[in-house]
Each structure stands twice: as C-alpha cells, then as structure tokens.
Amino acid sequence: MGMNLAYKILSSKLKDGELIPGQQIGIQIDQTLTQDSTGTMAYLQLEAMNIKHVAVEKAVAYIDHNMLQTGFENMDDHEFIRSVAKKHGIVFSKPGNGVCHQLQLENFSKPGKTLVGSDSHTPTCGAMGMIAIGAGGLDVAVAMATGKYYLQCPSVVKVNLTGKKAPWVSAKDIILYILQQLTVKGGVNKIIEYTGEGIASLSLTDRATICNMGAELGATTSVFPTDERTKEYLVQQGREEDYIEMKADEDAAYDQELDVDLSKLVPMTAKPHSPDAVVPVKELEGMKVNQVVIGSCTNSSFADMMKAAKILKGRKVANHVSLVIAPGSSSILAMLSQNGALADMVQAGARILECGCGPCIGMGQAPLSKGVSLRTINRNFKGRSGTNDASVYLVSPEIAALSAIKGYMSEEFKDDMYLDEVPNTPFVKNRNFFIDEYDENNEVYMGPNIKPVPRGDKISDEISGKVVLKVGDNISTDHIVPSDSKLLPYRSNVPHLAKFSFSKVDPEFYDRAIANDGGFIVGGDNYGQGSSREHAALVPNYLKIKAIFAVSFARIHRSNLINNGILPLVIEAKDQDFFNDQDNYKIVNIKEVVDHNGKVKVINETTNESIEASLTLSPREKVMINYGGLLNAIKELGGE
Ligand code: F3S
Numbered sequence: 001m002g003m004n005l006a007y008k009i010l011s012s013k014l015k016d017g018e019l020i021p022g023q024q025i026g027i028q029i030d031q032t033l034t035q036d037s038t039g040t041m042a043y044l045q046l047e048a049m050n051i052k053h054v055a056v057e058k059a060v061a062y063i064d065h066n067m068l069q070t071g072f073e074n075m076d077d078h079e080f081i082r083s084v085a086k087k088h089g090i091v092f093s094k095p096g097n098g099v100c101h102q103l104q105l106e107n108f109s110k111p112g113k114t115l116v117g118s119d120s121h122t123p124t125c126g127a128m129g130m131i132a133i134g135a136g137g138l139d140v141a142v143a144m145a146t147g148k149y150y151l152q153c154p155s156v157v158k159v160n161l162t163g164k165k166a167p168w169v170s171a172k173d174i175i176l177y178i179l180q181q182l183t184v185k186g187g188v189n190k191i192i193e194y195t196g197e198g199i200a201s202l203s204l205t206d207r208a209t210i211c212n213m214g215a216e217l218g219a220t221t222s223v224f225p226t227d228e229r230t231k232e233y234l235v236q237q238g239r240e241e242d243y244i245e246m247k248a249d250e251d252a253a254y255d256q257e258l259d260v261d262l263s264k265l266v267p268m269t270a271k272p273h274s275p276d277a278v279v280p281v282k283e284l285e286g287m288k289v290n291q292v293v294i295g296s297c298t299n300s301s302f303a304d305m306m307k308a309a310k311i312l313k314g315r316k317v318a319n320h321v322s323l324v325i326a327p328g329s330s331s332i333l334a335m336l337s338q339n340g341a342l343a344d345m346v347q348a349g350a351r352i353l354e355c356g357c358g359p360c361i362g363m364g365q366a367p368l369s370k371g372v373s374l375r376t377i378n379r380n381f382k383g384r385s386g387t388n389d390a391s392v393y394l395v396s397p398e399i400a401a402l403s404a405i406k407g408y409m410s411e412e413f414k415d416d417m418y419l420d421e422v423p424n425t426p427f428v429k430n431r432n433f434f435i436d437e438y439d440e441n442n443e444v445y446m447g448p449n450i451k452p453v454p455r456g457d458k459i460s461d462e463i464s465g466k467v468v469l470k471v472g473d474n475i476s477t478d479h480i481v482p483s484d485s486k487l488l489p490y491r492s493n494v495p496h497l498a499k500f501s502f503s504k505v506d507p508e509f510y511d512r513a514i515a516n517d518g519g520f521i522v523g524g525d526n527y528g529q530g531s532s533r534e535h536a537a538l539v540p541n542y543l544k545i546k547a548i549f550a551v552s553f554a555r556i557h558r559s560n561l562i563n564n565g566i567l568p569l570v571i572e573a574k575d576q577d578f579f580n581d582q583d584n585y586k587i588v589n590i591k592e593v594v595d596h597n598g599k600v601k602v603i604n605e606t607t608n609e610s611i612e613a614s615l616t617l618s619p620r621e622k623v624m625i626n627y628g629g630l631l632n633a634i635k636e637l638g639g640e
Helices: 005-013 036-048 073-088 100-107 122-128 137-146 171-182 197-201 204-217 228-236 302-312 330-339 341-348 397-406 494-498 509-515 535-542 555-563 573-578 590-596 619-627
Strands: 014-016 024-028 031-034 058-062 091-093 114-117 131-134 148-152 155-162 190-195 221-223 256-261 268-270 278-280 291-294 322-325 372-375 391-394 463-470 519-522 545-550 567-570 584-588 598-604 610-615
Touching (some): 031 137, 036 073, 036 535, 155 197, 171 256, 204 228, 302 330, 302 397
Parallel strands (some): 031 058, 190 221, 291 372
Antiparallel strands (some): 567 610, 584 598
16 A cells, blocks of 8 residues: 555654554654744743754744734734744744735745644645644744654545536635535544545645635644646745655555545535534525625635635625725735736725734624624634624635625626636745844843743642533633634733633633632533634643543644643543532542553542543653643653
8 A cells, every 4th residue: 555645744754653543753843833823922932942043944933913003012022023033043924924824835835844833724834735733832832942743643534626616616615515524523633635636626725725724624734735736836936946746656545535526516605603514605695794804814815816806896895895805915915916906906995904814813803793794714713703793604705705795695706707717927025024034142022911931730649629610512712712802912921811711601710710729621522622722721721720621622722731731631421410510529540540541530529429531641741741731841851
C-alpha cells in the first residue's frame, strides 16, 4: 500500500513517535503564525521561555482581530507584539494588512511545509499542500522556541471529488455540503485529504475556502495535492520557485472515504447557530435579510471579491440591507481599487471595511436585534456576531452579494452576473505592511492592559470541590470566553476576562467559582468546540477549576486544558446526572492514573455514591499535568 499525502508530509517532518492514529507524535515545524487576539498571550509565554531568535524558518505575527481603537488596550497589545516580534526575529504584519490566513497563503505558504498557528483556521494553508494546524497560543510559543509541535497522530479521511460544479455552486457550497454529511464532530483527530479529478476545477483559493472550514468539522487539518492550479497561484504571487509537486501515491491507504459528486451540488447555507445546520439556499428563498457581510479568512480572496463585484456592478443594495465588505489583504484591496471593482462595490452601496477579521469576530458591524445576517464567514455560533438574538446564516460570496441586492435570501442569478474564472492577475505585492526586523536587545513594551499569564499548581493525589457549572453538548470556546468586541481588548488581561466567563450560559458562574475557590465543570459532548482560543483554558486555570468532566472534548481545547494543568476527564453520557450543584465531590488516586492512564474514582461526598472517569494522557501530557501546565513543565520536557 502506498502513502497518502498527509502522511508523506508528516513522515518527512517526524521527530518523535510513529505515524499510528491515536499515538502522540512530535513534528518539526517550519512556519508559525499568530494573530493578535491569541498572540498577546502566546508572546507573554514565549517571553517566559527566555529564547533569542525563533527556531522556525518563518514566524509571522499578524494583527487582524482586535482592530478597533476605541481605547488604549488594543494599541497596547499591538505595540507589545511588535516589540516582541523584533526581539525574536518574527515578521510583524501591521494592522490593515489583512487577515492572517489570507496573508499567509499569499506570502509564505509553501508546498510540503508544516505550519502551526494560534488560530483554528490555520488549516487554510492546506490548500498549498502543507500540513497546517491550529493550536493554542502556548503550543505555538513552544513551536517558535523549539521548532517542534506535539499532537495526537490523526487518521486520514479521503474525500474524493468527482464531476464539475454547476455555475452558481462555489467552494463554500462544497464544504457546507461536507459539513452537512460529516457534522461538526466528523473530523475530530482526522486529516481531511482531498483527491479526485474534481480538484482540477478548483482554484487555489477555492481549495483554501474548503480547507479553512475543515476547522468546522473539528479536523486536525485538511490538505490538497499540488498541481497546475497551485503553480498558477504561486506565479500570481511572484513565488513560482516555491512550487514542488506533492501528491498521494496511486494506491494510498486511507482510514475513511467520502465521495462528493460536484455536479450534484447546489448553493447551500448553514442556518443558526451551527455550521453543520446546512440546507439548500432554495429552502430559504425569500427570507428577509437585514445585513450582509462579505469577507473573513474563508471568503475574502481576490476571486471572491471579483465575483461579488460582478454581481453588484450597476445594481443597488436593497434599502433595508447593510452590505459590508472586507477584502482579505491589502494587496487585494489595492488590486480591486486599480481594476475598478472597488468602485462597483461602493457605487452599489456597499460599505468597505479595512482588511481584517472585523464582523467575523464581532469587531463592529453587530447585526440588528433579532435581525438576519448573511455572512461568508465560517462560524455562526450564537452571539458571536455581537448580537445575541441575531440569526447568522453562512453563505458563499455569490449568494451574499445577490441577496444584498434583492433584500432577501436568493439564488435567482442572472446570466450577466456570472464570472466563471477570475483572470489570472499578478498580485500587487505590498511589503510596506510587513516589518521584518531582529534585535535581540529590543525592549519589550508592556502597557497597563497586559497582565501576567496564570500558572497552575502541581497536581495533588486528591481534589475535592463543588460543581460550579453544569452545561450541555457542544459548548464552544465562545461560551467559555465570549469573543464580543467589548472583551477582545482584554485578551492579555485574564483577570478581567474571567468576570465574563460563561456569562451567556450562566451569568453567576464567575461569582460561584470565586466563592468556592474553584471546583469542577461538567459538560456534554464536544466540549470546547470552536476556536483555538487558549483563554477558554487560561480563564478556568485562573479561576482554579481543577478538572472538567465531559462526554467528549474538542481536540484543541483538550490540549489547551492540559497545557494549563486542568484535567480533561471523560465520563459516560448517563453519568452527567451524577453531578449536581449542591453536593461536594472528590476525585481520588489521581497521581497513579495520571502516570499510567485509566480511570479515576469520583465520589459524591454527600451520598457516598461514585462513578469512574477516564483519563488518557500521552507521556508528554503526563509531565504537563504533573507540573500544573506546560509553562511550568517546559524545563522538564528538555526544552521541548
Ligand atoms: Fe478572523 Fe474570523 Fe478567520 S476572526 S481569522 S476571519 S474565523
């Protein structure tokens, strides 16, 4: 049996362990990226590691999330990141340059390389034949310091694309269809590898859209082989020499397979409040729309913008609709302004935002109360838009632009709106937003918004406490630490952020956790889904939450909990009823289970009843839990 592409790349970078699904592996990392929202904490952690120059080929610090400067906090964070970047030889991407994944794809992505980024949509660069993985900030800091990253070896799913999509079907519809089939849990601990003759009809940025939303499947990453379309994109970027052929062996083995006939697909939308609540657009034809957002790391490429502009050209946005457009990078914005497409958008009545995440992360443009917002973004969790009772639908740029004109959800395109292939345009490269400096003596700027990183305690053999929160299935990192714009400026200020933890689920959680000096949280299936947001573990660490019981954990969040010395204990679904908020609970014999894996006993000290909860840790994770987190354990792990 031959090798699939994912394992080919992983085996060429393997430093530790074997490529057996479920086993811990350590891989060499060639590139890292951070964004400002997770980056502040990652760089505080990097500072604590006392290194000089980063140990990777290319590390880039992007500013794209917290762009509003209505107070000093965001600017403080940006300046902190700029100063740390200079001290350690990290490229700094200034605010206004664009969204991290779009910029990484344009400027630094290279076939066959590995990338780890402190943003869950880092897999976007899988479109370039890379292994690109989203991780917590601390893991990225360790990768910058050591050039290595540890993960559970994923299994590989083959998604075989056949046929050719119909004119109004886009890459977004392909990934929405796959989400409908596999659900938000379908990719956990898996790499989604695309194969088949249908690939040739997809441009590099189409593939990037598909890889981007592999994160919504919960996948470790997604990857495409390289081909003429890859080369075409690299030529556009003036980086043709970076091309190498990367593909699976003819007889490659896979762990799971899914066939997708592109010719059968139709325009799709994900309904509130989950990216896998996917239905054909036709089902919602005529639904009144208040706001339309085109942009984000999913759909802000030059081609996406050109397709939207073609639909808008010579037409008018409906009176009751606010259309906002954020191009993915400063290069794209420059090109749109040079070729006249920007004028077409503005003439139609679109509001142009600066290049960045903007509305995707709730940084401005919160929708109307109870309003309907159509967005080309990747997530529609409740409240993420900044309006808790708004309904966000995920759509392609084409559906978004058309619906903005009509004023309601629509797929009734006219022939003259169609732009099949965007002309192969050389990119207007803009290096003025990138700063690439190195001075190991550079002074790090620490404004008053930046507070120390919380550190955990060494593990004890017994832990007791109250259940300070009990929640259901699919709790996202947004639930744990809301990402609304009022809180984003405090990503480097965990004590402030903690006051809002779970505020949309149980507003009394913070007070209860403080009153009980920590305790336990009980969750359902897929606990911690969503983003790589490390704060969703840093905050519980600060609040002295010692263990989380859940039926299952999302991959990145589980790692973040362990990085923070918090036990991720797996319980059976029926055992959720064992916990209540009145009684005291005790976990016993922890040290032995941490060292050897297995089941800890959990005792209700009031009724004396007990259950078992499972803990399976890799050797490296055992050290972290024993030391109360990765930062405490970094020396013990041999500088890894
Ligand atoms: Fe930014 Fe939204 Fe992507 S916050 S990195 S555009 S998921």
